[in-house]
Amino acid sequence: MTTAATNLRSVPLARRFLSFTWLTLGAALLVMAWAAVAQPSILIDTLVTGGMWALMAAGLAMVFGVMNIPNFAHGELFLLGSFTAFTVYSPIRDAMFNDPSLTVLKIFGPFPGMVAALLVGAVVGVLLEVVLFRPLRRRSREQWVMNTFLLTAGVSVVIVNGYRLAFGNNYHGVTRYWDVPPLEILGVPISVDRAMVLVIALVTIGLFAVFLQRTSLGRAIRAVSQDETGAQMAGIDLNRIFVLTMGLSCALAALAGAALLFLFPAYPDVGLQPLYLAWFVVILAGLGNIPGAIVGAFIVSLLQTLTAFYLRVGWVDVMPTVFIILILLFKPSGLFGSAVKGVWEQ
């Protein structure tokens, strides 16, 4: 996606950064390999949450790359997704409880909730673009990045507290989606929920990549992220691309919320951790870098899992900052750098 050296000066820098990047990646892979042997649960948790953070972070990176919007309300889509999934899944679960012979529901029951979450996410995303960003874009593009950041901060506060007013502070969750005994892979028990989440994440990421790389709409999105004016001259309708980008990004975040409902029950502040971990991934990978965000999500998830396992869950808030400060000391433009430049760089 990102072309390596855009000008001559950046060549030696890129090489130096590459080695640092590979060192970090290598270290992460080593730790994962060690975890696979010593503590398989660490590896599994890393892959499961990592897949979902990848969905969150990829959407965040895409919206930043294409629209130059640092979306602070991204975590709230996670919240809306998890609540939608809960609302849709609850009657299905009750139906299963009343009539255990419904094997179809046992297998496919959780999917309607996830699809509904995708749709709700897409609708909210489109609404955000049409109702908020478009009027602002029409009025002024001055200090666009900071203004949209504050705008989305306002959106986040409204959604969180609006949700609290509407549905209260209670936890709405499920203990498990698939009520079947855990699978055993290489002697390690893995709950079907976790395995399914990983499958969903991988399938979605795959589809997302194919969409961006192979379809004309995906190419149009990438074109806008590289050069807005050029894309416009080539006949791309910017408004359409913005609506699509925002809808897609929010749908992915909502799907993550729906899929992780058994780990993160819906409650007003549930979006905070996914939000800052996704932001952490994006800062690490370089703003606007989608493939970097997907790889970075697994590294962050590893860090998070290790912290929760060896220290205490509370330190999960502290470790990313320590880690990112170390990264920034050595590589100020993020782990993977970024060739995506937009108006905000001026």
Added chain:
Amino acid sequence: MSAVSSGSATLADVIRTHRRRIGLLAILGVALVLPFIPPFTGEDYRRWLIVAAFMAAQAVAFDFTAGYINIVNFGFAAFVGLGAYTSGILAVDFGISPWIGMVVGASLAGLVGLVTGALTLRLRGIYAAVMAWFVGLALMGLVRNVPEVTRGSLGLSVPLLLDTSENLPYYYLILAMLVVTFVVLAWVIRSRYGLAFRAIGQNLASAKASGINPTRYLVINFVLSCAFAGWLGGFYAHFYGILTPDIMLTSHTVEVLAIAYIGGRGSLWGAAVVAFPLSIGVEWVKVQFSTLPGVHLVLYGVLLILVMIYRPGGVAGLARSLDEWWKRRRLPDRPSEATADTGG
């Protein structure tokens, strides 16, 4: 605001030239007598005034960074909390006077601001904002995770600042702190530092071209703002007498941010003035809708969204355009002004 009064200055001219200062002094006068005007004579309502002045002072310190160098300190509440906890812990564990503790808290907040700023301010604005947010989250995580020292979410009881249970002395104290914050920061803005801040905030590249070392100025600005945040946090600690990690929540940053932006970025006074009606209104809403927690935050959020889209200049921007309109309307009556302008 060019003063072009030639010859004998009439009273009207003096008023015209100093209208900003006169306006601010008038507002300060209102703030001084406000606790004696019903309904603010009641203790509960005086507490609202304290909250309002506290929010105003925070918003001024916030605007100093957000409005001038265009960096949003998203961890602002955490810096306030850092100052509060520093002062509180010093008082509880070491018996140090809160007055000294507040200064120590301010210094520590400034120091953390220095480290944060030095690391992130050479990056682009959005990185700095998000990194400040991370630092804020980390500080809150730290406070939550060392309950041996901070008592975590149980809350740390700290001694009060004044030997009284009345709210009036606290109100005048926080009002004085607001004035100090405003005067010091406004003075910095009027100095050549302020010029550099504006230059950097408006156009980084051309500021660099004219020989300004941006990082140095950005860091100075950031540290000052963080130090004032810490100092104000000290007041918070020793006014409420109880501290929980919740004071570091991002939602508190958003409250301050909303006031600062509704007041008008890059004006200092807009934030200070707007804070009073806004936070008094919000306190009223909180009391009226006490069964609906968070309704005041929805209000802040909606107001912030509306201001960002339709009135990016906030109240100060509105005042500025009113002022210009007034000047333009007055111009035909005063031909002398036009000639004085062209004359140099």
